Amino acid sequence: xxxxxxxxxxxxxxxxxxxxxxxxxxxxxxxxxxxxxxxxxxxxxxxxxxxxxxxxxxxxxxxxxxxxxxxxxxxxxxxxxxxxxxxxxxxxxxxxxxxxxxxxxxxxxxxxxxxxxxxxxxxxxxxxxxxxxxxxxxxxxxxxxxxxxxxxxxxxxxxxxxxxxxxxxxxxxxxxxxxxxxxxxxxxxxxxxxxxxxxxxxxxxxxxxxxxxxxxxxxxxxxxxxxxxxxxxxxxxxxxxxxxxxxxxxxxxxxxxxxxxxxxxxxxxxxxxxxxxxxxxxxxxxxxxxxxxxxxxxxxxxxxxxxxxxxxxxxxxxxxxxxxxxxxxxxxxxxxxxxxxxxxxxxxxxxxxxxxxxxxxxxxxxxxxxxxxxxxxxxxxxxxxxxxxxxxxxxxxxxxxxxxxxxxxxxxxxxxxxxxxxxxxxxxxxxxxxxxxxxxxxxxxxxxxxxxxxxxxxxxxxxxxxxxxxxxxxxxxxxxxxxxxxxxxxxxxx
Numbered sequence: 001x002x003x004x005x006x007x008x009x010x011x012x013x014x015x016x017x018x019x020x021x022x023x024x025x026x027x028x029x030x031x032x033x034x035x036x037x038x039x040x041x042x043x044x045x046x047x048x049x050x051x052x053x054x055x056x057x058x059x060x061x062x063x064x065x066x067x068x069x070x071x072x073x074x075x076x077x078x079x080x081x082x083x084x085x086x087x088x089x090x091x092x093x094x095x096x097x098x099x100x101x102x103x104x105x106x107x108x109x110x111x112x113x114x115x116x117x118x119x120x121x122x123x124x125x126x127x128x129x130x131x132x133x134x135x136x137x138x139x140x141x142x143x144x145x146x147x148x149x150x151x152x153x154x155x156x157x158x159x160x161x162x163x164x165x166x167x168x169x170x171x172x173x174x175x176x177x178x179x180x181x182x183x184x185x186x187x188x189x190x191x192x193x194x195x196x197x198x199x200x201x202x203x204x205x206x207x208x209x210x211x212x213x214x215x216x217x218x219x220x221x222x223x224x225x226x227x228x229x230x231x232x233x234x235x236x237x238x239x240x241x242x243x244x245x246x247x248x249x250x251x252x253x254x255x256x257x258x259x260x261x262x263x264x265x266x267x268x269x270x271x272x273x274x275x276x277x278x279x280x281x282x283x284x285x286x287x288x289x290x291x292x293x294x295x296x297x298x299x300x301x302x303x304x305x306x307x308x309x310x311x312x313x314x315x316x317x318x319x320x321x322x323x324x325x326x327x328x329x330x331x332x333x334x335x336x337x338x339x340x341x342x343x344x345x346x347x348x349x350x351x352x353x354x355x356x357x358x359x360x361x362x363x364x365x366x367x368x369x370x371x372x373x374x375x376x377x378x379x380x381x382x383x384x385x386x387x388x389x390x391x392x393x394x395x396x397x398x399x400x401x402x403x404x405x406x407x408x409x410x411x412x413x414x415x416x417x418x419x420x421x422x423x424x425x426x427x428x429x430x431x432x433x434x435x436x437x438x439x440x441x442x443x444x445x446x447x448x449x450x451x452x453x454x455x456x457x458x459x460x461x462x463x464x465x466x467x468x469x470x471x472x473x474x475x476x477x478x479x480x481x482x483x484x485x486x487x488x489x490x491x492x493x494x
Contacts, residue, residue: 008196008202008203008204008205009202009203009204009205010204010205010206010207011039011173011175011204011205011206011207012037012207012208013036013037013038013039013173013206013207013208014031014036014037014038014208014209014485014486014489014490015027015028015031015036015037015038015039015208015209015210015211015482015485015486015489016038016039016040016041016194016195016206016207016208016209016210016211017031017038017039017040017041017210017211017213017482018041018180018195018210018211018212018213018214018249019040019041019042019051019212019213019214019215019249019455019457020040020042020044020049020050020051020160020164020174021050021051021052021053021054021160021213021215021241021455021474022053022058022156022159022160022163022455022471022474022475022478023213023454023455023456023457023474023475023477023478023481024040024042024211024213024214024454024455024478025040025053025159025160025163025164025166025167025478026124026128026163026454026474026475026476026478026479026482027211027213027452027454027478027479027481027482027485028040028167028170028172028482029131029163029166029167029170029172029479029482030478030479030480030481030482030483030486031211031482031483031485031486032167032170032171032172032482032486033170033483033486034482034483034486034487034490035486035490036208036482036485036486036489036490037171037208038167038170038171038172038173038482038486039172039173039174039175039206039208040167040172040173040174040175041175041178041179041180041195041197041206042174042175042176042177042178043177043178043179043244043246044176044177044241044244045176045177046174046176048240048241048244049160049164049174049176050156050157050159050160050164050241051214051215051241051242051244051245052156052215052237052238052239052241052242052245052426052427052456053156053159053160053241053471053474054156054157054160054239054241055156055157055238055239055240055241055279055280056155056156056239056279056280056471057138057140057151057155057156057280058151058152058155058156058159058471059140059149059150059151059467059468059471060121060125060135060149060150060151060152060468060471060472061147061148061149061466061467061468061469061472062121062122062125062135062148062149062150062472063148064150065122065125065126065129065135065150066122067122068117068118068121068122068472069147069148069149069468070147070148071147072117072118072466072469073114073115073117073118075466076109076114076117076460076466076469077109077111077114079109079461079462079463079464079466080462080463080464081107081108081109081462081463082462084106084107084108088100088102088103088106089103089106089108091103092110092111096112100445101444101445101446102445103445104441104445104446105259105433105441105442105443105444105445107259107260107261107433107459108261109261109460109462110261110433110435110436112435112436113434113435113436113460115436116436116476116477116480117469117472117473117476117477120476120479120480121472121473121475121476124475124476124479125475127479128159128162128163128475131162131163131166132162132165132166133152133158133159133162133163134152134153134154134158135150135151135152135153136150136151136153137149137150137151138150138151138153139342140308141282141284141342141343141345142284142306142307142308142343143284143285143287143288143307143337143339143340143342143343143389144287144305144306144307144308144389144390144391144392145306145307145308146305146306146308146309146467147308147309147467147468149468156471159471159475175197175199175204175206177199177200178197178198178199178204179197179198179199179248180195180196180197180206180214180248180249180252181195181196181197181198181248181252182195182196182252182255183195183196183210183252183253183255183256183451184196184205184207185256186450189449190449191448191449191450192209192210192256192448192449192450192451193207193208193209193450194206194207194208194210195210195252208489209450209451209452209485209486209488209489210450210451210452210485211438211452211453211454211478211481211482211485212249212252212253212432212440212451212452212453212454212457213249213453213454213455213457213474213478213481214245214248214249214455214457215242215244215245215249215427215455215456215457216242216245216247216250216267216427216428216431216456216457217245217246217247217250217428218235218237218242218245218267218425218426218427218428219237219242219243219244219245219246219247220245220246220247223246223247223250224425224428227264227265227428227430228265228266228267231319231324233324234319234323234324234325234422234423235267235269235319235324235422235423235424235425236424236425237424237425237426238270238272238279238280238424238425238426239279239280240277240279241279242425242426242427245427245456249432249453249457250430250431250432250457253432253440253448253451253453256442256448256451257442257443257444257448258432258433258440258441258442258443258448258451259432259433259441259442259443259445260430260431260432260433260459261430261431261432261433261434261458261459261460262429262430262431262458262459262460262461262462263429263430263459263461263462263463264428264429264430265429265430266316266429266461266462266463267425267426267427267428267429268312268425268426268427268428268429268461268465268470269312269315269316269319269423269424269425269426270282270311270312270315270423270424270426271283271284271286271311271314271315271318271421271422271423271424272345272346272421272422272423272424273346273348273419273420273421273422274325274420274421274422275346275348275420276346276347276348278345278346278347280345280424281345281346281347281348282343282344282345282346283328283343283344283345283346283419283421284307284311284343284344284345285328285330285334285340285343285344285419286302286303286314286328286421287302287303287307287406287407288303288330288334288337288340288389288407288409289302289328289329289330289331289334289411290302290328290329290373290374290377290404290411291314291318291326291327291328291329291421292326292327292329292365292370292373293321293322293326293327293365294321294322294323294325294364294365295322295365295366295369296360296365296366296367296368296369296370296372296373297369297373298373298377298402299317299320299321299326299402300314300317300318300402301314301402301403301404301405302314302328302404303392303404303405303406303407303408304405304406305392305405305406306391306392307343308467309467312464312465313464315421315423316423318421318422318423319422319423324422324423325420325421325422326420326421327351327363327365327418327419327420327421328418328419328421329356329359329370329374329411329416329417329418330350330411330416330417330418331410331411331412331413331414331416331417332413332414332415333409333410333411333412333413334409334411335417337389338389344419346419348419350417350418350419351363351417351418351419351420352415352416352417352418353414353415353416353418354414354415354416355414355415355416356370356371356374356414356416357370357371359416359417359418362418363418363420374411376400377397377400377404377408377410377411378410378411378412380397380398380399380400380404380408381395381397381398381408381409381410382395382396382397382398382408384409384410387407387409389407392405392406392407393406393407394406395407395408395409396408426465426470427456427470428456429459429460429461429462429465430459431453431456431457431458431459431460432453432457432458432459433458433459434452434453434454434458434477435447436480437452437480437484438452438453438454438477438480438481438484439451439452439484440452440453450488452481452484452485453481454473454474454477454478454480454481455470455473455474455477455478456470456474458477460473
């Protein structure tokens with residue numbers, strides 16, 4: 001060993017999976033089923049393995065176990081991606097073999113990837129069911145919805161436990177408290193041949209084809225500031241598991257010249273109570289109240305449509321307020337909306353006030369401003385006779401700026417309640433570009449030999465998250481990535 005070299009313990013496998021959430025676990029199980037010797041590495045301890053998956057309810061945009069929800073593909077492909085060059089993106093309509101390298105590496109949604117998700121998602125859930133998972137139509141925290149959903153019984157924790165058990169039964173070797181730091185490449189052809197990692201006992205190398213499934217970078221303050229500027233200071237991971245997502249998977253692949261997809265200027269924002277340390281302490285009740293900032297003023301339309309389709313855009317407007325926090329103000333009529341409490345997931349109590357002035361003092365906003373804001377809102381509310389909490393009812397304010405498009409009823413029945421709301425970072429949008437076979441693509445449009453990726457590390461979303469698709473695509477492309485990585489080594493049959 002020459003001076004400066006590090007003596008690393010070396011482990012030989014066929015496939016090395018980086019990350020222990022839904023994408024990593026499905027990749028590991030799939031690769032092992034196809035005859036590969038598989039390792040899974042996770043920087044977390046065994047008791048906290050699973051990243052975001054461990055803490056999510058894991059809703060899935062499905063009509064049933066046999067079919068995806070209506071409009072899934074269109075919603076993903078029609079997400080606003082800026083203004084890409086038409087002379088490049090028109091190649092999406094050409095046969096695959098005629099698409100240029102420029103198109104293959106372009107920073108836009110790949111329709112083939114979306115089509116593969118829709119085609120393979122039902123089979124993936126059936127496959128997971130064969131490993132012991134159970135799925136059902138379960139209650140959501142959304143008071144109104146724009147699509148159909150299912151979920152695993154037991155949420156994301158059930159995925160971590162059930163698919164983790166399946167992986168162990170298939171012989172997958174788990175390496176906890178092991179952080180992948182760099183991709184190893186063959187000096188001859190440049191293909192990926194493993195990862196260099198750090199452990200409490202020192203550096204190690206894990207050799208084999210690599211599947212990156214290590215999530216986004218929401219747990220890395222430096223990367224958040226680099227990509228999101230001042231907004232990085234007024235957000236945090238939506239659950240404890242997100243703090244483990246520090247972006248090494250992204251950095252390792254970019255160091256090899258990987259192409260990207262998804263918006264690096266945005267993240268999936270969820271409205272949560274900043275006082276709570278509970279995972280996903282969501283506040284989804286604001287369509288039935290008013291949102292005010294530190295100045296006691298409204299700043300957005302609280303009820304543009306079904307909450308599940310609009311909460312992210314409203315949450316970004318909350319983040320744009322002073323210190324990135326707003327308050328939702330409710331009265332007794334609001335609180336009597338059927339099932340309203342299902343849209344309040346915090347473990348912290350509301351702030352209460354017998355009058356608006358008393359409430360204002362307790363939430364730290366100017367009392368006169370809050371009273372003026374609510375009075376102006378109340379005066380603009382229409383006759384409430386058409387109110388219908390079950391769906392957007394068109395009960396809109398008259399002449400108010402900003403307007404409230406639905407469920408506009410006066411806030412007049414005290415005592416009043418308020419909850420603080422901030423933008424939590426569920427996951428970052430920008431990530432690696434992959435093919436429909438989960439291959440990581442380089443900036444010349446060529447697959448990086450020996451490297452696949454799945455889950456939130458891969459870019460797909462641009463201006464608005466297509467709800468209940470993250471876990472679904474993590475599972476689907478994790479399964480694909482594991483299969484393809486194994487086949488590249490052992491030639492496993494379909």
